[in-house]
Structure formats: C-alpha cells, structure tokens
Amino acid sequence: MxxxxxxxxxxxxxxxxxxxxxxxxxxxxxxxxxxxxxxxxxxxxxxxxxxxxxxxxxxxxxxxxxxxxxxxxxxxxxxxxxxxxxxxxxxxxxxxxxxxxxxxxxxxxxxxxxxxxxxxxxxxxxxxxxxxxxxxxxxxxxxxxxxxxxxxxxxxxxxxxxxxxxxxxxxxxxxxSKGTGPYIKHVTTGKINDLGITDANNMGAAMAPAAADTIFAHFKDTGLQPDYYDLIVTGDLGKVGKQICQEMLKQNGLDIESRFNDCGVMIFDAEKQDTHAGGSGCACSAAVLAGHIYNQITQGKLKRVLFVATGALMSPISSQQNESIPGIAHAIAIHRTLN
Incomplete structure (x- = not known):
C-alpha cells in the first residue's frame, strides 16, 4: 500500500x-x-x-x-x-x-x-x-x-x-518545494455524489452532499477532530447548501458548526447586494482563498484551515436531457507552519 x-x-x-x-x-x-x-x-x-x-x-x-x-x-x-x-x-x-x-x-x-x-x-x-x-x-x-x-x-x-x-x-x-509556508499537509480527494437534484438554480443543494462526504472522509481518514482547524471552509455552497451540509454532518455525528463557513456566503453581502443564496463559480473559492483566507493565515489570525472547494458536474447538454446534477468536493489542509 x-x-x-x-x-x-x-x-x-x-x-x-x-x-x-x-x-x-x-x-x-x-x-x-x-x-x-x-x-x-x-x-x-x-x-x-x-x-x-x-x-x-x-x-x-x-x-x-x-x-x-x-x-x-x-x-x-x-x-x-x-x-x-x-x-x-x-x-x-x-x-x-x-x-x-x-x-x-x-x-x-x-x-x-x-x-x-x-x-x-x-x-x-x-x-x-x-x-x-x-x-x-x-x-x-x-x-x-x-x-x-x-x-x-x-x-x-x-x-x-x-x-x-x-x-x-x-x-x-x-x-x-521551497518556502516558509503556508504549507499543504493533507489532500482529501472527493467522490462523485448524486442525490438526484435537477434544479440548476439550486447549486447549493446539489453540491452539499459531496461537501459533507469529503469533510467526513477527511476526519475519518486522519483521525483528527473539527477543533483541530481554526476554519473549515467550503467553496460555494451558499447559505442553502451550507445549512444542508452542516445538518448532514451532524446526522453522521460530526459537528463543525463552530468553525464552519462558506466562500459563497463570505464574498457578498447577500442583503445589500441582492445575491440571494450567495456566491458561486470557480472564482468564488479561488478568490476568497487567494485573498482573504491567505491574508488571514499569513497575518497569524488562522493557523490551520481545511479548504473544501465544491463543484456541480453538469453541462448545458446534461441539463437539456433532464439529467440530475452530480456534485464533487476536494479538500486540502493548509497549515501556517510545519508544526
């Protein structure tokens, strides 16, 4: 092995x-x-x-x-x-x-x-x-x-x-291969999850099962507990998917609520900017990670972050054929130092 x-x-x-x-x-x-x-x-x-x-x-x-x-x-x-x-x-x-x-x-x-x-x-x-x-x-x-x-x-x-x-x-x-951090210490590769969601206007619900599955797998594989991380952040579930993911994990005995956030919730002011359930798109998690989260880590405000970007594996053709929307989520553990 x-x-x-x-x-x-x-x-x-x-x-x-x-x-x-x-x-x-x-x-x-x-x-x-x-x-x-x-x-x-x-x-x-x-x-x-x-x-x-x-x-x-x-x-x-x-x-x-x-x-x-x-x-x-x-x-x-x-x-x-x-x-x-x-x-x-x-x-x-x-x-x-x-x-x-x-x-x-x-x-x-x-x-x-x-x-x-x-x-x-x-x-x-x-x-x-x-x-x-x-x-x-x-x-x-x-x-x-x-x-x-x-x-x-x-x-x-x-x-x-x-x-x-x-x-x-x-x-x-x-x-x-050289540098003073932050460092990537774990990689958890996600599996395709599909619970039959077909609504292209409800990406959070389509991706939430994959996010929950990958987060659960990470803690099962590593033996760590949620409080090991200062922040567990998903990619772009928005407020709807974030709530679903959190509840699915609780049903499996894993409570991450105290340190859980979502890039789609963080990037917009949903009320003032009228973004409904929040942000999405590849750049949602990428820009939040490369900007806000990275700055928080380098400033010492965050020491360990579990970054879990989520995706809906659909296409225009699959939508036209009334296919469901499979979800995927991949996680990386980012540490400010090697300790």
Missing amino acids: AEKHIGKQTVILKNPPSIKATASFVGPKEGKGPLKDDFDYIITDELWGEDSWEKAESKLVRETFAKVLQKAKLSNDQIDYVLAGDLLNQCIAANYGLRETEVPFLGLYGACSTMAESMSIGSLMVEGGFAENLVCMTSSHFCSAEKQFRFPLELGSQRTPTSQWTVTGSGAVVLS
Whole structure:
C-alpha cells in the first residue's frame, strides 16, 4: 500500500509544498462586497476593455497569472507547470488566457471545485519531486456562466431564492518545494455524489452532499477532530447548501458548526447586494482563498484551515436531457507552519 495514503481518500504530504504567493482579481460587484480589501485588483466593468465576456474572463486569467508570478518573484521559465480550468466549454478561459505563457499546461475540469483540484494535484506533483514551482488557478465570470448554463442576460429572468451569483474573477497560487509556508499537509480527494437534484438554480443543494462526504472522509481518514482547524471552509455552497451540509454532518455525528463557513456566503453581502443564496463559480473559492483566507493565515489570525472547494458536474447538454446534477468536493489542509 502507498505509504503516504491514509484511509480511503486522504494523502499525507511528508514534504509539504509551500504556498509561495497568491493573486486574486475580481469584478465590480465582488469589489463592493465584505472582502473588497483582500483582493489584488478589482476590474471596473464586466467587459474590461474586451468585446465579449468570454474574452474578459481569459484576460482575468492572463492578468492573474502575471500578478502571482510577480508577487512570487518568478519568471515564466521558472514555472514547471500551470494547472487551470474554468466553467466554459473546453475550458476556453484558461486555454486562451494562458496560451502565450509557454508554460507546460494541464487543463482541469472540476467545475467550482477546480481550485482545490488543481492544488491537490499540484501538491502531489511538488511533494513527489516532479516540479519545483507550479501555478494552480481558475476563473469564472457571471455573464459568461449565465449565458452558458442558464438564460441569456437580456431575457431578464427572475432569480429564485435558492439561486447563487456566479463570481466574476480569478484566483491563483504558486506552490513551491521551497518556502516558509503556508504549507499543504493533507489532500482529501472527493467522490462523485448524486442525490438526484435537477434544479440548476439550486447549486447549493446539489453540491452539499459531496461537501459533507469529503469533510467526513477527511476526519475519518486522519483521525483528527473539527477543533483541530481554526476554519473549515467550503467553496460555494451558499447559505442553502451550507445549512444542508452542516445538518448532514451532524446526522453522521460530526459537528463543525463552530468553525464552519462558506466562500459563497463570505464574498457578498447577500442583503445589500441582492445575491440571494450567495456566491458561486470557480472564482468564488479561488478568490476568497487567494485573498482573504491567505491574508488571514499569513497575518497569524488562522493557523490551520481545511479548504473544501465544491463543484456541480453538469453541462448545458446534461441539463437539456433532464439529467440530475452530480456534485464533487476536494479538500486540502493548509497549515501556517510545519508544526
């Protein structure tokens, strides 16, 4: 049996990769939310000088990648790999945003779990000696996501109370074999969960079972208790999915309420900004992690964080065929120090 594999789904990293730098770009709505001071850059409008929302999202990827390398004081030729993906068909935001970097590229699709997926795989690559420095990143855009998955914005469709607002933005981290932390010490890979939710306007309910399953697996595999972490944060369940996840865990004897939060709840002021159930999208967890959470860790306000990004593994085709919405969640344990 692999010596670094503990339990069914978790890997312990004996030479933990260090987060060398992070970068986060967000849209104007996100820039008016509670976490506005933690982002590197707030764009002034959704098109950001481009002639389509999709091109604007690729620009977000391109500029966030450049920013994280600048903060890490690294050049493109010092990056061994970039692991990235997004919500658009064939991950075009990442593909077009990174095509001029000349950095070896691994395209990923984990829906809104992509940030944790990229950091999970990237951590294994660095810890295994296959890379010295690599970038993990993702993006989303409200307008391009609505256009692809729901209704044209011009239609002006009424939003349901369970709906969430796709975050416009991008988040990136540099993982390195050298550095002073924070460190990635555990990776818990999620399983596909599908309880038959078909409502594309209720992503929280679709993803909550996967989040609960991965969180439960992490504590079962590691033997740790929830109070080991200062913060257990899911990706973008919003207030509806957060409540469902919390209740599902309680039913299985695991109470995380005292240290549990969700990036989709944190990024917007739901009442003042009219985002209904909260935020969603790949950039939701990526920007909150690369901005607010990373800052809280480096400032010593958080010492241990379990970051659990969640995704709905759907497509326009699956929705048109009345398929249900499978969920996935991946977790990484981030420690401020090696102790």
